[in-house]
Amino acid sequence: MKEMEIYILTGFLGSGKTTLLQKLLEKEKNRDRKVAVIMNELGSYSVDSKLLGKEATLRELLKGCICCTLKDEMENEILSLYQSSQPDVIYIEATGIAHPLEILDACTSPIIAPYVQIKAIYCVVDAARWLNRKLLNANIRLLLEEQVMYSSNIIINKIDIVTDDERTRVREEIAGKNPGAAILETTFSNGEFDEYGKPLCRPAAAEHTPAHAAHQLKMLTMTYQFSVELNKQAFLSWLSDLPGNVLRVKGFVRFHGEKSTYLIQYAYGIPVIEKMPLSLRDTIVIIGSNLQKDVHKIELKKLEKKSLDIRGNDRRI
Numbered sequence: 001m002k003e004m005e006i007y008i009l010t011g012f013l014g015s016g017k018t019t020l021l022q023k024l025l026e027k028e029k030n031r032d033r034k035v036a037v038i039m040n041e042l043g044s045y046s047v048d049s050k051l052l053g054k055e056a057t058l059r060e061l062l063k064g065c066i067c068c069t070l071k072d073e074m075e076n077e078i079l080s081l082y083q084s085s086q087p088d089v090i091y092i093e094a095t096g097i098a099h100p101l102e103i104l105d106a107c108t109s110p111i112i113a114p115y116v117q118i119k120a121i122y123c124v125v126d127a128a129r130w131l132n133r134k135l136l137n138a139n140i141r142l143l144l145e146e147q148v149m150y151s152s153n154i155i156i157n158k159i160d161i162v163t164d165d166e167r168t169r170v171r172e173e174i175a176g177k178n179p180g181a182a183i184l185e186t187t188f189s190n191g192e193f194d195e196y197g198k199p200l201c202r203p204a205a206a207e208h209t210p211a212h213a214a215h216q217l218k219m220l221t222m223t224y225q226f227s228v229e230l231n232k233q234a235f236l237s238w239l240s241d242l243p244g245n246v247l248r249v250k251g252f253v254r255f256h257g258e259k260s261t262y263l264i265q266y267a268y269g270i271p272v273i274e275k276m277p278l279s280l281r282d283t284i285v286i287i288g289s290n291l292q293k294d295v296h297k298i299e300l301k302k303l304e305k306k307s308l309d310i311r312g313n314d315r316r317i
């Protein structure tokens with residue numbers, strides 16, 4: 001089964017996302033890979049997409065944001081790319097107001113999760129905007145900071161318009177917000193690129209350690225496919241015992257004794273389950289920061305065994 005690589009480009013309005021995307025696409029030309037781009041714009045006309053040339057399959061999602069109103073369209077778009085051209089890599093340019101966690105969520109619906117591998121979340125930061133962020137409305141400032149906090153690779157762009165001292169300050173503040181990220185400073189996204197054509201970001205916390213192409217994603221996802229029908233109570237109690245670093249669980253589950261498949265949604269500690277008209281593969285996706293995938297896998301296997309045991313006991317009674 002082919003997995004498509006996904007790179008998410010996030011960053012505030014006008015920070016330089018399209019400029020970075022153009023660089024990435026230029027680098028892809030040197031590699032024999034099938035590339036697709038999904039561009040999301042809030043307006044009805046995407047000026048940016050006209051700059052991209054004809055090398056990549058381009059899909060545009062307009063008049064909304066993939067992290068909220070166009071979330072379903074985004075899932076459909078990735079699935080349709082998988083079913084049609086099966087690109088090796090998809091670059092997703094989000095709108096400037098998109099939240100990285102929500103974009104990640106949109107890229108990992110239980111239907112498409114088995115076919116994608118999220119490689120990195122790049123956040124492009126306008127150095128001057130970052131320094132002046134206190135002038136922004138509190139919600140916008142929070143978004144700007146969360147874009148930085150949840151990304152794996154941070155490109156501090158527009159360093160031509162700040163002084164050396166300011167540049168150091170931006171870097172230190174960003175490293176403070178996300179010590180696990182890798183950072184690169186650029187002007188018009190011109191910086192070092194590795195042999196895979198990816199910006200050569202260096203770890204924020206340890207200046208002198210070797211550079212990494214795609215830094216470890218802080219936000220991780222895992223997919224699990226159930227092989228048995230679950231006991232509903234046991235499943236709900238597994239959900240309620242999840243640790244705080246699990247931010248989302250979603251998927252489709254069949255419960256013993258019930259004809260319908262259930263849609264599972266779990267966010268911010270609150271589970272919602274509802275019957276689905278369709279019968280879908282019993283797959284769940286878990287999204288969280290620093291997920292301990294092996295531990296969750298063991299717990300899910302225990303849940304399956306417990307469900308089988310309860311079913312066996314019910315039969316005996």
Ligand SMILES: Nc1nc2c(ncn2[C@@H]2O[C@H](COP(=O)(O)OP(=O)(O)OP(=O)(O)O)[C@@H](O)[C@H]2O)c(=O)[nH]1
Pocket residue numbers: 011012013014015016017018019020048095096124157158159160161186187188189
């Ligand atoms: N001075 C300076 N300008 C830059 C730099 N990088 C990009 N720009 C300019 O900043 C503007 C916005 O760049 P884009 O790449 O379109 O930014 P974006 O994040 O895609 O913008 P939105 O899609 O509107 O959110 C353009 O006019 C770029 O030419 C830089 O490093 N320095």
